Amino acid sequence: MSAAYGASRNWWKLALAWSFVGIPLTWGVVETGVNALKLFQ
Amino acid sequence: MSALSILGKERIIAPPGYSRWLIPPAALCVHLCIGQAYAFSVFNLPMTKLIGITASAPGDWRLTDLGWIFSLAIFFLGVSAALLGRWVEEGGPRCAMFTAALCWSGGFALSAIGVYLHVIWLIYIGYGVLGGFGLGIGYISPVSTLIKWFPDRPGMATGMAIMGFGGGAFIASPLSVWLMRTFSTPTHIGVAETFLVLGAVYFCFMMVGAAIVRVPAPGWKPAGYVAPVQPKKLITTENVHVYQALKTPQFWLIWWVLCLNVTAGIGVLGQASAMSQEMFPGRVTPVAAAGFVGLMSLFNMGGRFFWASMSDYLGRKNTYFVFFVLGTALYAAVPYTGEIGSVALFVLAYAIIFSMYGGGFSTVPAYLKDMFGTRYVGAIHGLLLTAWSMAGIFGPVLVNYIRQYNITHGVAKAQAYNATMYVMAVLLVIGFICNLFVTAVDRRHHMKLSGAEASA
Numbered sequence: 001m002s003a004a005y006g007a008s009r010n011w012w013k014l015a016l017a018w019s020f021v022g023i024p025l026t027w028g029v030v031e032t033g034v035n036a037l038k039l040f041q
Numbered sequence: 042m043s044a045l046s047i048l049g050k051e052r053i054i055a056p057p058g059y060s061r062w063l064i065p066p067a068a069l070c071v072h073l074c075i076g077q078a079y080a081f082s083v084f085n086l087p088m089t090k091l092i093g094i095t096a097s098a099p100g101d102w103r104l105t106d107l108g109w110i111f112s113l114a115i116f117f118l119g120v121s122a123a124l125l126g127r128w129v130e131e132g133g134p135r136c137a138m139f140t141a142a143l144c145w146s147g148g149f150a151l152s153a154i155g156v157y158l159h160v161i162w163l164i165y166i167g168y169g170v171l172g173g174f175g176l177g178i179g180y181i182s183p184v185s186t187l188i189k190w191f192p193d194r195p196g197m198a199t200g201m202a203i204m205g206f207g208g209g210a211f212i213a214s215p216l217s218v219w220l221m222r223t224f225s226t227p228t229h230i231g232v233a234e235t236f237l238v239l240g241a242v243y244f245c246f247m248m249v250g251a252a253i254v255r256v257p258a259p260g261w262k263p264a265g266y267v268a269p270v271q272p273k274k275l276i277t278t279e280n281v282h283v284y285q286a287l288k289t290p291q292f293w294l295i296w297w298v299l300c301l302n303v304t305a306g307i308g309v310l311g312q313a314s315a316m317s318q319e320m321f322p323g324r325v326t327p328v329a330a331a332g333f334v335g336l337m338s339l340f341n342m343g344g345r346f347f348w349a350s351m352s353d354y355l356g357r358k359n360t361y362f363v364f365f366v367l368g369t370a371l372y373a374a375v376p377y378t379g380e381i382g383s384v385a386l387f388v389l390a391y392a393i394i395f396s397m398y399g400g401g402f403s404t405v406p407a408y409l410k411d412m413f414g415t416r417y418v419g420a421i422h423g424l425l426l427t428a429w430s431m432a433g434i435f436g437p438v439l440v441n442y443i444r445q446y447n448i449t450h451g452v453a454k455a456q457a458y459n460a461t462m463y464v465m466a467v468l469l470v471i472g473f474i475c476n477l478f479v480t481a482v483d484r485r486h487h488m489k490l491s492g493a494e495a496s497a
Contacts (some may be wrong), residue, residue: 004447010060017066017253021073028211032335039388
């Protein structure tokens, strides 16, 4: 396995793993942020 | 060879080329799930109306009965982390994550049966005991693995995972509300179904973490990283056995550092909504107060990553000094913000306070690693979490008792929290003194192994 192939496979794995946790977390943070804005209304 | 052998530490040694940046998402898979515990309160009100549906009926559970579920879960978090820390350390992160997933989702399943049969004891045992074990095992499962993968940035690495614990509630809260709404009918409240779905989703999510996680090969180090040859004054290159750590003053000083930092924050966290409304009557509405609580939760989560990452540059001891000095000043200043009627300054003070509350949790694993080495850091961290359980009891009691005492003695509600703030400031001064006394662990406590052997 070439180093380039290994690096590109790692890149996909990383993107997938971080999206898997990042998307729900971002959704939750945005939901909470929107609710928090009520403090300033 | 049993099917369970695939969970063993020796089966998950990372192959060459494995990226260490896969470990934080693996840890987050677990922490985002168990962080649901902070959002359990969304079930409290619906569970008081399971029979009456629109309002509580005779036979429905009371809030005081339901309050025990969360308390039991946090209590068993501390108990399981303390009792099973060494097992987690020796079994490896995949075995621990798998066990945590079973306990956590099993707790939800048992609770669903408890709701369906309307037997509260099943929920106490399900979410409280079994779920509490899932919380404890899950919380400590990735800590030492992260520290071993990120010897150059241990604070940042553990900060990312523990940030997930703070963030889990952000996902669980709206998700639970949506699921309950979906499963509810005019004659039924869908709590049991929501528990079942959450249990199944969390199991799958945590298993992804267990599948991704790897431990570094013996002797592995990040490219370009050179381990310090001479240990720094407060960063050891040796290891201390978990039971030996209990015999050191450093363990107990850090135990008090965490306990006092958490007591100050957790006490106010539970009262944040009421406090903001009572200190600024007519200016902070219940809706705005809910927004305030949400904002504080965001700072709590952000602080976990920010302060733990900062500790890699400032040093752990100095980071806690910042918490205690800044925290003392801010708690002492909160009554003044009420006096001058500045909501903006009040919010700013609490935003910083809650960021440091979260930072206290996330910086402590790296502090323990500095003091006791990497070999048993997960197990030692597990024992230290009893400080959290203790703070979870004392913090809210202290705040509620002082507020009630003041109101009973004729103090206006707007000023009823002033004494509490000064007490919190004093607690942080005591924390400062404990932190001041933390020095390097005496050599006689070190394990009789070379650094390389012990890390293997």
